[in-house]
Amino acid sequence: MATKERPFVEIDGVSMQYGGVEGTLALRDATLNVARGEFVVVVGPSGCGKSTLMKLVSGLWPSSAGSVIVGGQEVDRPLSVVGMAFQNPTLLPWRNILSNVMLPLEVVEPHRRRLRRERAAYEDKAHRLLAMVGLAGFEKRFPYQLSGGMQQRASLCRALVHDPELLMLDEPFGALDIFTREDLWAQLQEVCLTLKPTVILVTHDLREAVFLADRVLVMSSRPGRILAERTVPFDRPRSLDDTYKQDFQDLVHELRDHINAARKGGEIADAA
Amino acid sequence: MPPDQGSPTPRRGSDPAPRPGDDSAPRRGEANARRVEALAAAARRRRRLQTLLPWIIIAATFLLWEVLVRGLQIDAFILPAPSAIAASMIQWWEPLLSNAWQTLMTTLVGFGLAIVFGLALGVAIGSSTLLYHGLYPLLIGFNSVPKVAVVPILVIWFGIGTVPAIITAFLISFFPIVVNVATGIATVEPELRDVLRALGARPVDIIRKVGLPRAMPYFFASLKIAITVAFVGSILAETVGSNSGIGQLMLSASSRFDVPLVFAGLMVTAVMGVVMYAVAVAIEERTTGWATRGQAEQNVTSLPGG
Ligand SMILES: Nc1ncnc2c1ncn2[C@@H]1O[C@H](COP(=O)(O)OP(=O)(O)OP(=O)(O)O)[C@@H](O)[C@H]1O
Numbered sequence: 001m002a003t004k005e006r007p008f009v010e011i012d013g014v015s016m017q018y019g020g021v022e023g024t025l026a027l028r029d030a031t032l033n034v035a036r037g038e039f040v041v042v043v044g045p046s047g048c049g050k051s052t053l054m055k056l057v058s059g060l061w062p063s064s065a066g067s068v069i070v071g072g073q074e075v076d077r078p079l080s081v082v083g084m085a086f087q088n089p090t091l092l093p094w095r096n097i098l099s100n101v102m103l104p105l106e107v108v109e110p111h112r113r114r115l116r117r118e119r120a121a122y123e124d125k126a127h128r129l130l131a132m133v134g135l136a137g138f139e140k141r142f143p144y145q146l147s148g149g150m151q152q153r154a155s156l157c158r159a160l161v162h163d164p165e166l167l168m169l170d171e172p173f174g175a176l177d178i179f180t181r182e183d184l185w186a187q188l189q190e191v192c193l194t195l196k197p198t199v200i201l202v203t204h205d206l207r208e209a210v211f212l213a214d215r216v217l218v219m220s221s222r223p224g225r226i227l228a229e230r231t232v233p234f235d236r237p238r239s240l241d242d243t244y245k246q247d248f249q250d251l252v253h254e255l256r257d258h259i260n261a262a263r264k265g266g267e268i269a270d271a272a
Numbered sequence: 273m274p275p276d277q278g279s280p281t282p283r284r285g286s287d288p289a290p291r292p293g294d295d296s297a298p299r300r301g302e303a304n305a306r307r308v309e310a311l312a313a314a315a316r317r318r319r320r321l322q323t324l325l326p327w328i329i330i331a332a333t334f335l336l337w338e339v340l341v342r343g344l345q346i347d348a349f350i351l352p353a354p355s356a357i358a359a360s361m362i363q364w365w366e367p368l369l370s371n372a373w374q375t376l377m378t379t380l381v382g383f384g385l386a387i388v389f390g391l392a393l394g395v396a397i398g399s400s401t402l403l404y405h406g407l408y409p410l411l412i413g414f415n416s417v418p419k420v421a422v423v424p425i426l427v428i429w430f431g432i433g434t435v436p437a438i439i440t441a442f443l444i445s446f447f448p449i450v451v452n453v454a455t456g457i458a459t460v461e462p463e464l465r466d467v468l469r470a471l472g473a474r475p476v477d478i479i480r481k482v483g484l485p486r487a488m489p490y491f492f493a494s495l496k497i498a499i500t501v502a503f504v505g506s507i508l509a510e511t512v513g514s515n516s517g518i519g520q521l522m523l524s525a526s527s528r529f530d531v532p533l534v535f536a537g538l539m540v541t542a543v544m545g546v547v548m549y550a551v552a553v554a555i556e557e558r559t560t561g562w563a564t565r566g567q568a569e570q571n572v573t574s575l576p577g578g
């Protein structure tokens with residue numbers, strides 16, 4: 001049945017209310033599909049429920065209504081095919097950077113079984129990932145010895161290390177300067193071109209969104225739902241120079257108008 | 273040059289502010305090198321003082337004690353002078369040593385049991401809200417029972433000897449361990465737990481990889497309390513119902529009005545307590561440096577950014 005190109009991620013009419021009936025309604029009736037191997041970027045005003053959406057898809061919270069299906073399987077608990085980078089770096093403070101990055105390998109099968117025998121190979125891989133994000137030489141440091149942006153890069157490595165089929169990145173570059181950020185866009189694009197994971201990425205940076213995405217989704221302000229969706233037509237691999245071309249800029253502006261509309265709409269809804 | 277770069281702030285406890293980044297500090301000429309050198313020297317002096325100070329204070333206390341006893345001509349029957357206590361120690365070194373050994377072993381066995389069961393119960397209570405609410409009242413009630421009252425019961429059950437002392441040491445040191453381990457595990461940041469949950473980790477994995485490491489600083493903090501109260505427990509039981517151990521030795525000494533020997537027993541007990549405490553601290557420092565953010569070594573070494 002999988003041959004009929006069923007979407008890899010199907011989010012259907014999902015709502016999320018924190019803290020019972022009286023609580024915050026963070027998401028309302030969000031619906032979106034993500035094809036296997038697709039790179040989807042979600043943008044939207046702050047507090048609109050993007051992180052909430054990510055947590056629902058990764059199975060950390062149960063949704064209040066609607067269904068989330070990943071790989072044909074209803075998500076009722078976290079799945080190990082998912083690699084998640086949280087909005088905050090959340091490195092374990094008692095582990096050095098290397099063993100933080102290798103944490104998923106100790107949990108997720110089949111790596112868990114192989115880890116003891118093939119430790120050297122896995123360590124190699126972790127070293128490569130860390131070098132890719134510019135953290136070579138920091139493997140033995142502890143998280144408190146790294147800057148916020150460095151921690152964020154390490155947590156990106158942790159999300160990638162077990163070759164997840166579905167990569168969930170919640171503002172993975174939020175704490176980085178523009179140059180490091182652009183560097184990492186290129187790196188991430190390369191990783192995605194070789195490994196072809198399905199990616200859902202949240203960002204506030206519209207250039208980042210257009211550079212990375214196959215499709216950009218714009219969310220309304222809280223309670224969030226998908227307001228608009230734009231397919232990004234540019235060929236891959238994209239270069240940073242492309243981001244200054246006219247059609248790229250036009251797309252960025254179009255998205256910005258959508259978000260502005262979303263923010264205004266949200267204020268009206270909140271006041272009502 | 274920003275004046276705050278590399279400034280000496282590491283004394284500020286658990287300050288969460290980021291430390292000066294080691295990856296971005298270029299050489300700033302000789303003045304800076306000298307300043308770093310001066311800071312390191314100051315830190316070394318401070319540390320030397322820190323290690324010497326306790327000894328100085330102990331010596332001063334004994335000196336003051338000696339002077340007071342002699343000056344006020346206090347009777348050795350009321351308060352023996354340190355010199356008298358030392359003389360008594362030398363005279364009775366053999367029974368002191370063998371009884372101290374007995375007490376130490378008793379305490380350590382009870383303490384070891386407390387660690388094993390305290391960790392197990394602490395993990396169970398800390399990771400299950402149901403168990404937590406179910407067991408806590410019982411534990412509190414249990415801990416409120418004065419252990420002096422329990423020892424006679426233990427003597428009835430197990431007879432005069434080592435077993436009641438071991439059990440008393442266990443009972444008294446068990447509670448702080450349980451409470452602390454449970455607290456450490458129950459207060460794990462949900463974000464850290466989510467990191468593992470998102471990977472599909474089983475609850476056992478979450479406890480092993482997040483709960484336990486996170487509870488370790490709490491656990492070691494409790495060990496420092498537990499080891500000292502374990503001595504209280506075993507010596508208490510020895511005075512009530514045993515025929516060996518420091519407690520028993522002090523009891524029989526006081527019944528012979530040999531007050532210097534009683535004090536000698538107290539001294540030996542204090543020394544054992546301090547030594548075991550130091551062992552607990554040493555283990556703590558080696559295993560949970562992350563929790564203090566390596567302040568110990570930070571003071572000196574990490575300033576130059578090596
Ligand atoms: N654990 C929680 N308990 C209660 N309310 C929550 C919780 N997490 C989020 N919320 C609420 O849900 C709404 C959406 O939060 P969410 O973190 O999903 O926003 P976001 O889109 O990721 O915002 P940002 O871009 O600022 O990260 C917010 O109004 C927030 O107050």
Ligand SMILES: [Mg+2]
Pocket residue numbers: 050051052087170
């Ligand atoms: Mg968010």
